[in-house]
Amino acid sequence: xxxxxxxxxxxxxxxxxxxxxxxxxxxxxxxxxxxxxxxxxxxxxxxxxxxxxxxxxxxxxxxxxxxxxxxxxxxxxxxxxxxxxxxxxxxxxxxxxxxxxxxxxxxxxxxxxxxxxxxxxxxxxxxxxxxxxxxxxxxxxxxxxxxxxxxxxxxxxxxxxxxxxxxxxxxxxxxxxxxxxxxxxxxxxxxxxxxxxxxxxxxxxxxxxxxxxxxxxxxxxxxxxxx
Numbered sequence: 001x002x003x004x005x006x007x008x009x010x011x012x013x014x015x016x017x018x019x020x021x022x023x024x025x026x027x028x029x030x031x032x033x034x035x036x037x038x039x040x041x042x043x044x045x046x047x048x049x050x051x052x053x054x055x056x057x058x059x060x061x062x063x064x065x066x067x068x069x070x071x072x073x074x075x076x077x078x079x080x081x082x083x084x085x086x087x088x089x090x091x092x093x094x095x096x097x098x099x100x101x102x103x104x105x106x107x108x109x110x111x112x113x114x115x116x117x118x119x120x121x122x123x124x125x126x127x128x129x130x131x132x133x134x135x136x137x138x139x140x141x142x143x144x145x146x147x148x149x150x151x152x153x154x155x156x157x158x159x160x161x162x163x164x165x166x167x168x169x170x171x172x173x174x175x176x177x178x179x180x181x182x183x184x185x186x187x188x189x190x191x192x193x194x195x196x197x198x199x200x201x202x203x204x205x206x207x208x209x210x211x212x213x214x215x216x217x218x219x220x221x222x223x224x225x226x227x
Contacts, residue, residue, distance in 0.1 A: 001182060002180065003021060003022050004024040005022045005024075010049070017049055022052070023053075024055075026105070026161070027043070027054070027057065029059055043056055055127075057083035058083060062089050063096065070102060074102045074103075081125060082102055084097070085106075085108045086118060090106060099122075104123050106123040106125070109143075112143060112147055119151060123158045124159065126160055144162055144173075144174060147160055148160060160181070161180065165182055165185075167191065168191050170188075
């Protein structure tokens, strides 16, 4: 399963790239607004830092506006994927953009029937928001299982991008189900790395290492005697 970072913060993105941990980026208007930066230059900088799909959302409500904005952001960099909402206008825009060879991530998906329509419209990614479903006492991961089954039944090529990820268990469950991608905020990505036993083990190893005499802690190989 691929891992995307859900962020528009360049420091977070650079840190995640340094770990070799991410395969792409998802953004949305809320994340971009937090950065208090000019929109297009910020997207350009993100594209320069990440060698993978960069989802950039349209903000128009009508299909014509989404198509116009989609073509604009798609022209920023070959890695840009246009995000359209899962509405009737969004489906119309997705079909038109896809016909022009522009990849589309259909976002704000909350039902399997929405995901079915997105695949039929030609969406490259479908983004089901599992955390928001959990918030209203529905099982978000059940939606991922349903979409996975439907797409397998009809051999749709639309990739399942699990969004609104709130904690590492969401990531684990998405991987078990076989989702193509999980996108997550930086805090969740950090939590994937952390384990108390790792920290305890490392501290113990280093403490034992420090107990060795200085001459025994050389990383250079000892010279061998000749003859």
